[in-house]
Amino acid sequence: MAQVTVTIAGRSYRMACDDGQEEHLRELGRMLDEKIEELRGAFGEIGDMRLAVMAAITMADELAETRRRVASLEREVQLLSSSEHEEQIARALDGVAGRLERIASDLNARTRNQDSTGAEATPGLD
Template identity: 45%
Template sequence: MPQVVVTIDGKTFRMACAEGEEDHLASLAAEVDGRVNELRKSFGEIGDQRLVVMAAIMATDELSEQRRRIAGLEAEIAAAFRDRDEALRRVAADERRFVAHMNEVATAIETVAGKIDGRA
């Protein structure tokens, strides 16, 4: 299992990850490090653990918001599929009515044509 050494808030950590995930893990650690540094600039020295906890809570809040947005988008997609299915059912019903009407018109034309041929 590959290991990656990451630095967060000036401290290094050796982390294990799945094969091929090394760059992703390093990128995530860099993002956490950036958040901790931003918080340190905003709040000063309030303790390493507290900064890391605040960064984790901020990241979790963003994740929660994205999950909420995804759920909303999934609901919109499901509604769009239901609307599409209903529209397709209406189109199919309209097509059946149109074909039936055209058959009636064709029958009427044939009847008229037969009467005209009979008189000629």
Template identity: 50%
Template structure:
């Protein structure tokens, strides 16, 4: 298990993470620290604990919004998959109808060709 030190709100914290996850955890800590800096810029020095709680709520709000958008996109993808399946089925039916029509037309053409090649009087002979 790896150990790293991150700085949040001017304080250093030693944290453990899985091997190979150091960069990810460091980036997450930087992002959270950025949220605190943003709030400090908006509200000034209102206390470390309050800034940290507000940043936590702000980041959680962003997460909830992303989850909502993801759920909406997943629903849209499901709808598009259903529409695609329906379109493919319509295409399959249309192709079958066209093939049936072409086969029927070919039979009629063959019958006409046969009649033209062998008029009624010649067929009896």
């Protein structure tokens, strides 16, 4: 288990994280520190705890909005995927219909040809 020190609102905190996650934890600490400084600039010195809570709520709101957007995009991708799938099926069915029409036309031609020569029609035997 790795140990990382992050500085948030001028205070250092020693934290544990999984090996290999050190830089990620440092980046999260920087993001929180930046949000607190942004709020401090907007509201002034209103207390560290209040600024930390406001920063956490602001970041939670951003996370909730991001989750809503991701869910919306996932639904859109599913719709597009199903539309593409439906289009592929339609193209395949068009191809099958074309082949069936050619077979039917060929059978009709054979039947007409055999009727005109007086031979008995035997489908598929040539």
